[in-house]
Amino acid sequence: MDQLKISRKRLLETIAVSAAIGATANGGLHRLALTEEDRKMREQFITWLKEANLEVRIDDFGNIYGRREGRNADGPAIALGSHLDTQPCGGKYDGVLGVLAALEVVRVLNDNQIETELPIEIINFTNEEGARFTPPMLASGGLANEFTKDYIYSRKDENGITFKEALENIGFLGEEKNRIRHVKHFIELHIEQGPILEKENKTIGIVKGIQGNNWVTVKVIGQTNHAGPTPMEHRKDALVPAAKMIIKINELTKEIDGLKTTVGKVYVKPNVTNVIPGEVEFSVDIRHEDNELRMYALERMKEQLSTIALLHDVEMDMTTDWHSDTVEFSPAVIQSIKNAADKLNYSSMELFSGPGHDAKYMASIAETGMIFIPSINGISHNEEELSLDSDIEKGANVLLQVVLDLAKALSKKQIGA
Template identity: 45%
Template sequence: MTNLAINSDRLWDSLMQLAKIGATPKGGVCRLALTDLDKEGRDLFIRWCEEAGCSISVDGIGNIFARRPGRNNDLPPIMTGSHLDSQPTGGRFDGAYGVMAGLEVIRTLNDMGYETEAPLEVVAWTNEEGSRFAPAMLGSGAFTKQLDPAWCLEREDPDGKTVIEELKRIGYAGDKPIGEHDCAAYFEAHIEQGPILEAEEKTIGVVSGAQGQRWYEVTVRGQEAHAGPTPMARRRDALVGAAKMVQAVNEIGLEHKPLACSTCGMMQVMPNSRNVIPGQVWFTVDFRHPNDEVLSQMDRALRLRFTEVAYAHNLELDIDEIWSFPATPFDAECVAAVRKGAEEGGFAHMDIVSGAGHDAVYMARVAPTGMIFVPCEDGISHNEIENATPEDLSAGCNVLLRAMVEMADRPRQAKAA
C-alpha cells in the first residue's frame, strides 16, 4: 500500500479537458445543470470511465454511476464522486475535481493491476449547484431520499422548464430506480472553497462534518409610484426596506463570527424602472453555522429585524424558509481513513468543517461518509478565477485513493480476522 500513487499529470489533463466544455473567456466554466454543455461533460466522463473498464448506469434523475468490480461483487461498493454542473460564472475545479479524482483512482488501480475486495464506484450527481434548479444537491438529495424524488423531477428553472423535461431532452433520464443502491462508504474530494487551508499552509483538510444551512426567500411589498412627484415622506419604497434587510443579514453574520456566514445572493426589483419607486423586491438569504442552536438564534434575529424594518417603512413582508439543513458530523471511521491517508502520504493536514453544502452531506445520512479538502487560491470559488495547484489536487487524489482502498479492503480483512 505504501507505493500507491496516482498519475498527477493525467489528473490535471483530464480536469483541463473537461474545463473546455463551457469554458468562459475569463478562464472559468459555465456548465449549468442539464444544458447541452452538461450533456457534453457527462458524455466525456462516461467515455473515459468505459475506457477504464467501468460499467455505467444512470438513474431516473440522471445520476451517473461508473463501477469497477472488486473481488467480491456481493459487497456494497465504496463510492466516491461529486458533480459536473457549475455556477453561471463558475470555476474549473468545483465538483469537476471530485469526479475526475474518482476516475483517476480507478485508472491508477488499473495501471497497478490492483483489485480491491469490494467494488468501487465513481458517481456524478445531478444539479449540485442549485443555480439552474433550486434547491441545490438535487441528485444526491433524491438518491438518499432526503428529498422526494418525484418532487425533485418537477423542479423548474427560471424559464419554467422542469428537471425531468431537461433530463429527457439531453438523454439522461436513466432507467435505474433512484436510490436503489447500496453503499458501504462514500468519499468526496473537493476544493475547500474557503481560505483556511491556504492561510494555515496545509495541503489536506480532513473534513469532520458540514455546517448547517438555512435558505430563505424574502418578498418585500411597498407601493409603486412615480419617482419624481412623490414626496419622500409618503413613499413605501420596497428597495429602501430591502436594502436595510440586506444590511441586517450582514450584521447577523458578523455578530456570530468567525463561524457564521450570511449572504444575500439574489435580488429582483419590480418593476425595475429607473423613475419608478420599487413596489416589490424579492431576495434570498443563505445562513450557515456548524451549530444548529446558533442557526436558530440567527433565524430569530432575521425575523425580528426584518419585521422592524417592514414596520418602520410601512411595507408588507413575507419570509419563506425554503430549505434547511442541520449541521452534519461525518462518520468517524471514514474521517479516520482520510486522516490516515494524509499521514501515510506525508501531507500537511488539519481537521476542518465544511462551510459549503456538498453531495457528501446528503450521503452522510445514509452511508458512512468522509470528505477530503484541498486548498484553492485565495479561498475563492464560485468564480471564474477559481484556482488550485496541480500538486494540491494530486495530493487530495492520493489521499482519496488510500482512503478508498483502505475501506474497500476492510471487509476482506475483517473476514480474515
C-alpha cells in the same frame, strides 16, 4: 504493499479535456446540468469509464455510475465522486476534481493489478449546483429520499423545461433499478471553495461535516408613487427599509460567532427611475454549523427586520424556501483521511464545509467523509477559480490511500499473483 501514487500527468490531462467542454473565454466553464455541454461531458466520462473496464449504468435521476468489482461481489460498495455540472461562468475544478480524481484512483488500481475486497463505484451526480434546476443537489437528494421523484422531475428551468424533459432531451434518463443501494462508505474530494486552508498553510482539509443552512425570501411592501410630487415625509418607499434590513442582516454575523449571511438576489418593483419603489423582495442565505444557533439567528433576524418595517410603516413578510440541518461525517472515514495525510506527510487540519455537497445527502445512506484541497484566494463559482497542480496531486493521493484502506486492498501476494 508498496505506497502507490496517482499519475499527476494523466490526472491533469484528464482535467484539461473536461476544461475544454463548455469552456469560457476567461478560462472557466459554463456547463449547466443536462445541457448540450453537459451531454458532451457525460459521454466523454462514460468513454473513460469503459476504458477503465468499469461497468457503466445510469439511474432515473441521470446519475452515472462506474463499478469496479471486488472480491466480495455481494459486499457493500465504496463510492467515490462528485459532479461534472458547473455554475454559469464557473470554475473548472469545482466538482470536476472529485469525479476525475476518483477515475484516476481506479486507473492506478488497474495499472498495479490491485484487487479490493469491496467493490468501488465512481458516481457523477446530476445537478449538484442547482444553477439550472433548484434546489441544488437534487439527484443525490433523490437517492437519500430527501426529495421525491415527482418533485425532482417537476423542477423547471427559466425556460419552463422540466428536469425529466431535460434528461430525455440529452438521452440520460436511466432506470430506478440502477440507483446505488448497497454502499458502505462515500468519499468526496473537493476544492475547499474558501480561504481557510491557504490561510493556515495546510495542504489537506479533513472535513468534519457540512454547515446547516436556510434560504429565506424577505418581501417588503410599501406604496408605489410618483417621485416628483410626493413629499419625503409622505412616502412608503419599500427600498429604504429593505436596504437597512440588508445592512442589519450583515451586522448579525458580528453578534453570532461563525454565522454567515448572504443577500444574493434583490428585486425592486416597479424598478423605474422616477417611481418610488412599492415592493422589494430579496433572498437571504444563512449558515452555521450549530443548528440551534442558526435557528436563533433566524429568529433574531426576523425580530430586527420586523422592527425596521414598523419604523418605516411598511409591511414585511419572511418565508423559508429551503433548509438543511448540519451533517456530521463518519468518524471512521475522518480517521482514515487523517491517517492517509499523515502517512504521506501532508499537513492537514479539520474543518467544516460552508457550501453544501452531494456528500451531505450521501451521509444518510453511507458512512461519509470529504477531503478538501486549497482554493487560491478562496475563490470559487468564478472563472478565476484555481487550485494548484501540486495540491490536486496530493488530494488525489490521499483519496487513493483512503480507498486502499476502506476497500481493503489486497497485495499481489495476498491474491496469489
